[in-house]
Amino acid sequence: MLLNRLFISLSLSRFERLAKRLVSLSLFRDKITPSLSRFIKQSTMAQMSAESEHGTEQHQVRGVAELLMPHLLNLYGSTATAKDFEIYAPHATFEDPLMRAHGVDQIKSAFYTLPKVFGESRIVEYTVNENVIAPGKVEILIDNKQHYKVFGRDVDLTTQIRLHVEDGKVVRHEDWWDKKPLKNRDTVNVPFVGRAAEVTRRGSMLLTHAFMRFGKDPKP
Secondary structure: OHHHHHHHHHHHHHHHHHHHHHHHHHHHHHHHHHHHHHHHHHHHHHHHHHHHHHHHHHHHHHHHHHHHHHHHHHHHOOOOOHHHHHHEEEEEEEEOOOOEEEOHHHHHHHHHOHHHHOOEEEEEEEEEEEEEEEOOEEEEEEEEEEEEEEOOEEEEEEEEEEEEEEOOEEEEEEEEEOOOOOOOOOOOOOHHHHHHHHHHHHHHHHHHHHHOOOOOOOOO
16 A cells, blocks of 8 residues: 555656646747747748849849840941940940950941941851859850951851940950950060050051041931
């Protein structure tokens, strides 16, 4: 009989301790669950916001190239109008192995001269690659094939057009023939040779600019 009472007493004691533990766990759960739920919700919302911003940024980058390409096709296709040069910032530069233009008026002269030199000119195929450099700054690389007709002969040229865009405007436009960097003091082994190449391109541009009446837009 005594043993039964002792067993019952121990069982009740264990039951009480277990009940206290369950109550403690329940109180802990009641306290931690709302905080944990808020943390999970905030983390999920932050991730969704980051993904949304990234998607918007990529959409904007694609939008820049989509807006620029029709104008570039007009420029290289000898069908440019004043509207096509609105893609450039006022201080923009254009450079290829033949000339280096500073400012929109000189860029106009560079492209307005194409139909006067070539019987045909156009970009026949291209692929576009875009890289975000910083907020509002994009580099667009256009691997392309250009077709020209010179004195009745067909000439095809593989180039890489490199555009640096800031806030939707082109600030630097380079055309690398055969996808080779332009020769200048930084890209050749002998700086003097590179400097001479730069001076030659500038001189060619200034002569072209004067010939084209300093970038005057043709009459519609």
